[in-house]
Structures are given as C-alpha cells and as structure tokens.
Amino acid sequence: MDDNTQESATPSLFRRANRSALIVSGVVLAICAGLVTYGVLGTGGSDSRPERRAPTASVTYEVSGRGTADITFQARNEAGQATVVKAAALPWRKTVDVPLGQAPTVSITLGENGGQARCTLTIRGRYVQSATASGTFGRATCTGALPTTPATAS
Numbered sequence: 001m002d003d004n005t006q007e008s009a010t011p012s013l014f015r016r017a018n019r020s021a022l023i024v025s026g027v028v029l030a031i032c033a034g035l036v037t038y039g040v041l042g043t044g045g046s047d048s049r050p051e052r053r054a055p056t057a058s059v060t061y062e063v064s065g066r067g068t069a070d071i072t073f074q075a076r077n078e079a080g081q082a083t084v085v086k087a088a089a090l091p092w093r094k095t096v097d098v099p100l101g102q103a104p105t106v107s108i109t110l111g112e113n114g115g116q117a118r119c120t121l122t123i124r125g126r127y128v129q130s131a132t133a134s135g136t137f138g139r140a141t142c143t144g145a146l147p148t149t150p151a152t153a154s
Contacts, residue, residue: 055150056097057124061106061142065090065117069133073106074098090117101148110138 061073068087075083075096082105085092098104106119114136121128121142133140 054099056099057104057146058095059098059104059144059146060093060095060122060125061104062094062120062122063088063090063092063106063108063117064120065115067113067115067117068111069117070109070111071106072109074102074104087111098146100146100150103143103145105141105143107141108133108139110134110136112136114138 056076059074061071063069063071068089069092071085071088071092072082073085073094073096074081075094076098104121104123106121108117108119110117110133114134116132116134116138117140118130118132119140119142120130121144123144123146128144129142131140131142
C-alpha cells in the first residue's frame with residue numbers, strides 16, 4: 001500500500017506546480033500586455049519631441065465668375081504640391097497657410113462651355129495679383145512670392 005500512497009501524492013505535487021507556473025505565466029503576460037498598451041498609447045508627456053512646423057503666411061485664393069472651373073492651388077505643403085478642385089462652383093474662395101519660401105499660386109481652367117472667370121491672390125490681406133480666363137478651356141494663373149523668413153511685428 002505504500003506504493004499506492006506515493007503514486008497519489010506525486011500527481012498532486014505536479015498539479016500544484018502546474019498551477020503555480022500558470023499563475024506566474026499569467027502575471028508575466030499581463031505585465032507584457034500593459035507595457036505594449038503603454039507603448040502604443042504613449043504618455044503624451046514632455047519627453048516626446050514636438051512636431052517641427054515650417055513658418056507660414058495666410059494666403060487667400062479667390063475665383064469669381066459664373067458656372068464651374070477646375071481650380072489648382074497650393075496649401076500648407078512643404079513639398080510644394082498643389083491641391084486640385086475639379087468643377088468648383090463659382091464664385092469660390094479659400095484661405096490657407098502656405099510655407100514661407102514657397103510661391104503661392106492659383107490656376108483656373110474653364111470647361112468646354114467656356115465663359116469668363118477671374119482669379120485673385122492676396123497674401124496676409126494684401127492684394128497681389130489677378131488674372132482673367134475666358135472662352136472654351138480658358139486659363140488664368142495668379143502667383144505671388146512669400147519671404148523666406150517670418151514677418152516681424154511693426
């Protein structure tokens with residue numbers, strides 16, 4: 001009978017050891033999940049680097065007329081890429097920030113119905129240029145220049 005007693009005690013020890021290993025594994029898994037969540041969500045604290053933004057100037061693009069026109073303009077994009085608005089209803093107006101050193105530009109193209117439309121460009125509230133497009137697929141472009149450094153208060 002002594003042999004039977006030892007056999008029944010041995011599985012009990014293994015069960016306790018398995019439970020302990022499961023508990024320890026669960027705690028380690030919970031800690032790892034917490035660290036991953038912390039890393040994904042971030043702290044939003046002061047140790048994160050602030051986003052560098054290029055200085056900009058306020059630019060207003062305006063297209064007057066009737067009907068529609070395709071309008072291409074530059075907005076806040078340091079690479080200088082343009083934004084295109086297809087078949088925009090006229091009159092149309094948009095104020096955006098353009099990075100200093102870029103040349104703000106607005107171009108209009110009339111459709112096959114033609115007509116007449118006028119683009120106007122203002123930088124920091126000051127009129128810079130206007131141009132008129134007329135006729136079938138008529139085109140006009142207004143462009144200006146921005147300084148490479150921010151304006152100082154006067």
